[in-house]
Amino acid sequence: MTINATFIGQIIVFLILLWFISKFVTPTLSATLAERAKKIADGLAAADKGQKSLAEATDRADAIVREARERAKQIEDLAARRSNEAIEASKQSAQSEGARIVAAARDEAATETGRAREALRREYGTLVVAGASRLLEREIDPRTHEKLLEQLASEIARG
Amino acid sequence: MASEHGQGESPTEYIVHHLTHLKVGEGFWTFHVDTLFMSALLAALTAWFLYAGARKASVGTPSGLRNVVEMVYEFVDGQVADIYHGNRGFLVALGLSLFTWVVAMNAMDLIPLDLPGGVAALFGAEYWRVLPTADLNGTVAMAIVILVLIVGYAIRAKGVGGYAHEWIAAPFGGHPLLWIPNFALNVVELLAKPVSLSMRLFGNMYAGELLFMLIALLGMGFAVSLGGISLFLGQIVFGTAWAIFHILIILLQAYIFMVLPIVYISMAEEHH
Numbered sequence: 001m002t003i004n005a006t007f008i009g010q011i012i013v014f015l016i017l018l019w020f021i022s023k024f025v026t027p028t029l030s031a032t033l034a035e036r037a038k039k040i041a042d043g044l045a046a047a048d049k050g051q052k053s054l055a056e057a058t059d060r061a062d063a064i065v066r067e068a069r070e071r072a073k074q075i076e077d078l079a080a081r082r083s084n085e086a087i088e089a090s091k092q093s094a095q096s097e098g099a100r101i102v103a104a105a106r107d108e109a110a111t112e113t114g115r116a117r118e119a120l121r122r123e124y125g126t127l128v129v130a131g132a133s134r135l136l137e138r139e140i141d142p143r144t145h146e147k148l149l150e151q152l153a154s155e156i157a158r159g
Numbered sequence: 160m161a162s163e164h165g166q167g168e169s170p171t172e173y174i175v176h177h178l179t180h181l182k183v184g185e186g187f188w189t190f191h192v193d194t195l196f197m198s199a200l201l202a203a204l205t206a207w208f209l210y211a212g213a214r215k216a217s218v219g220t221p222s223g224l225r226n227v228v229e230m231v232y233e234f235v236d237g238q239v240a241d242i243y244h245g246n247r248g249f250l251v252a253l254g255l256s257l258f259t260w261v262v263a264m265n266a267m268d269l270i271p272l273d274l275p276g277g278v279a280a281l282f283g284a285e286y287w288r289v290l291p292t293a294d295l296n297g298t299v300a301m302a303i304v305i306l307v308l309i310v311g312y313a314i315r316a317k318g319v320g321g322y323a324h325e326w327i328a329a330p331f332g333g334h335p336l337l338w339i340p341n342f343a344l345n346v347v348e349l350l351a352k353p354v355s356l357s358m359r360l361f362g363n364m365y366a367g368e369l370l371f372m373l374i375a376l377l378g379m380g381f382a383v384s385l386g387g388i389s390l391f392l393g394q395i396v397f398g399t400a401w402a403i404f405h406i407l408i409i410l411l412q413a414y415i416f417m418v419l420p421i422v423y424i425s426m427a428e429e430h431h
Binding site: 002003004005006007008009010011013014015016017018020021022024025026027028029030032033035036039 | 184186187188189190191194195198199202205206209210212213214217218228229232233236248249251252253255256260291294295296297299300301303304
């Protein structure tokens with residue numbers, strides 16, 4: 001338990017150890033740990049950024065979907081309106097076409113009736129003339145006369 | 160667990176033998192070969208251990224030795240950062256050197272008491288104390304280096320003039336009549352630091368070593384009798400208990416020896 005020259009040797013040992021540690025150990029360790037801390041911080045920041053951009057992308061995707069849905073609805077409405085209009089238009093055109101056809105048929109029928117009446121009248125005239133000529137050629141026998149009248153009448157009726 | 164010296168040796172002789180250094184030289188120029196050898200060996204082992212860990216250190220996930228070294232480094236770095244606010248690069252190196260080296264030296268106390276002496280005897284050495292921190296020279300040497308660092312840091316922070324002024328003008332004031340009391344108090348204040356530092360570590364380790372010796376003496380009373388057997392059991396029980404408790408002291412004293420110098424240096428930079 002005495003102080004002697006040993007402590008001088010101990011001081012030298014300690015100084016060498018101190019020099020070695022401060023020269024070769026702590027700088028390396030502190031640089032490595034600082035670098036690792038920076039790397040971890042960077043990683044965390046990147047993760048944060050990724051999360052934020054993910055949220056942004058989700059928002060944007062939602063907005064796009066919403067817009068598309070709205071647009072689809074608009075298109076649907078428009079299509080419905082267009083088809084209604086088309087149906088309405090074709091209905092109207094069909095109606096007018098039908099009316100036109102009916103009118104044409106009616107005209108034709110009227111023309112045909114007129115023509116028949118004309119022909120009938122012409123036939124009736126001829127028959128009257130023929131009947132009169134026969135009356136003038138023969139004596140009027142009531143029976144014969146009656147018979148002739150009958151024939152005439154049936155011919156008129158037939159004609 | 161009787162040593163080879165145990166037979167025919169009185170307890171006093173046993174303890175004195177274990178407290179004697181292997182010496183070279185005369186008077187002041189005496190060297191404790193065991194202290195010098197063990198501390199240098201442990202310093203080399205500590206340096207190699209830390210260097211191996213630091214060299215392997217990379218930015219990736221650490222493992223094994225690297226992990227241990229990084230853990231110790233971060234522990235010391237955190238302690239220093241708490242105490243000292245400035246460029247702490249060298250102080251971390253100081254704390255790391257002190258902590259790891261003192262732990263290594265203190266841990267020698269856990270080696271079975273008679274083993275180092277026995278090994279040394281094979282090489283023809285009569286005495287061998289394995290615990291450098293139980294040698295006052297070992298702790299005083301570290302305290303002297305720390306004292307120089309305290310003064311050096313104080314001068315660096317305040318300049319030679321400022322530091323000299325503080326010696327005579329603080330803590331009582333700058334009046335010429337107070338110069339001598341100031342100076343006397345500063346001498347005490349400055350010297351108390353290395354003295355308490357070295358004495359605390361030395362005292363703790365010396366006492367621990369002594370207690371191991373006393374416990375070892377229990378087993379020497381071993382005899383084939385009821386009392387003798389209980390002495391032997393007592394050595395095992397107390398030796399185990401003290402060794403386990405001593406692990407705490409080893410780490411705690413090393414921690415104190417690391418933190419206090421940083422505190423002193425940090426205080427030395429403060430202006431009064």
